[in-house]
Amino acid sequence: MINIDKLYESIQAKGHVCLGLDTAAEYLPDIERKKAVNDAQAVLAFNRSLIDATYDVTGCYKVQIAYYEEMGIAGLTAYAETLKYIRSKGSLVIADIKRGDIADTATRYARAHFNGDFEADFVTLSPYMGMDSIEPWLKEAKQHGKGAFVLVRTSNPGNNDFQKLSLNDPKTEQKCLYKVVGKKMSDIADNNIGKYGYGIFGIVVGCTEKEEAAEIRKEYSNLFFLIPGYGAQGGGAAEAALLLQKGNGGVVNASRSIITAWKSEKPEGKEIDNQFAAEAARRAAIKMRDEIKGVI
């Protein structure tokens, strides 16, 4: 079974939460950070505790590689081990790498993240260079049953700088940049469709642009959405639900609100450990899962 179909089924079974393990060492309980040989190993141990506590209530995980690259080789070793641990639980993991390069370089990136030390189930991709920065990944993905989410409409404050520039171009009927990217991804999906009607590559659509959401969901009915912007960036369950269809078709990412949930539960003056943090994360993930379920 290809990964986009596995993701669909995982969401049916475990809900829409995509738990982001964007784990900085400063998010860890003090005593855990102190007792580890280095920050990277502390982060890995923390991640494992959280994965143990949440894999049955999250549709998938997303790991933001920047947090690990920051710690150098030791950090990327923790990244690799985090991915392995998620996959050992039978859960799916999106490598949030936002790579975007062409031709032979793209193929090498694809091999890096669909195989070997950094093997993930999905990656995120950036389309600025053109479709020859996407197509080599598609070829590799088909071979290995993998998937990807291409940046289309992101949730950050700067998302209008380029994505929403109005077009007047004879080469396209689309009205702005992100719709040109979206249309190309939808065309790819038509020729590479999974058994639940979603293309093997999906797109990133933030839940911060409420007025666009219904139109986007309708326009790209054959695309699965990776949905950032929940919580910290202002989107809520109602906004996220606008980007789902028939109760599926999207995963909603949350990271800091879940992995640092322990901070608001920690008793004053008392040290807490990974187990405490993991239980708080589980409660936060269940709460988010149920909030989304409550509005679809």
Next chain:
Amino acid sequence: MINIDKLYESIQAKGHVCLGLDTAAEYLPDIERKKAVNDAQAVLAFNRSLIDATYDVTGCYKVQIAYYEEMGIAGLTAYAETLKYIRSKGSLVIADIKRGDIADTATRYARAHFNGDFEADFVTLSPYMGMDSIEPWLKEAKQHGKGAFVLVRTSNPGNNDFQKLSLNDPKTEQKCLYKVVGKKMSDIADNNIGKYGYGIFGIVVGCTEKEEAAEIRKEYSNLFFLIPGYGAQGGGAAEAALLLQKGNGGVVNASRSIITAWKSEKPEGKEIDNQFAAEAARRAAIKMRDEIKGVI
């Protein structure tokens, strides 16, 4: 001294060649690959030989991280050591990472590549998400004297898919996407200028679009250019020279044509080693340097 000024001076002294160490194991002499403990270590030894043979005739190096990520942790260790070796020679290195993410994530990427195991002098960045994927790097770059090249007009066949879409947008006077990105980078340069008149962040402009070159060079006179597309993608010294100004203002990247130059010099039926490959690379780098000097 900040890195963009160092790069200007390096080009004055050593010419315009940016040697791309996009080193795949299959580019290595057979006997060197066989005798190494693994491909990553073979690549590192090969890189060191090439750096020894070329650092006095190349303006800078560029290392494409995808080739190293493909080899996992061992590959990234070789990547880190390659960067260290280049910098130990007093040469400048551009980390070709094309990262593009926002806010806290961007800051973590910047710390990853301006410090620690992966410390480089410059990075390449992708702007799709918006200017909040560039600005955090600028803040970190200023602190450390580092630099970056932002993708504007790339040299790949798909470069027109999005970069050249015609605009009709009241928010900008620019006529296509890449010019909006270029203008924003030029505005940043106005406020962050080095002693030779170039902003601390430059842009990537391929030498494959000959009819646009003079206009681009004139439009962005305060921006230093990283120029891909030489050789394999069809640009030559004449095309590259159109993107320089007053004999400086750009570095011209070539990778495979230099690092595999040994393949056309290898005597039939004879094994060759890294030393042979390095000498061939030196000749190829000097030839390219002189071709560019000959037309400016």
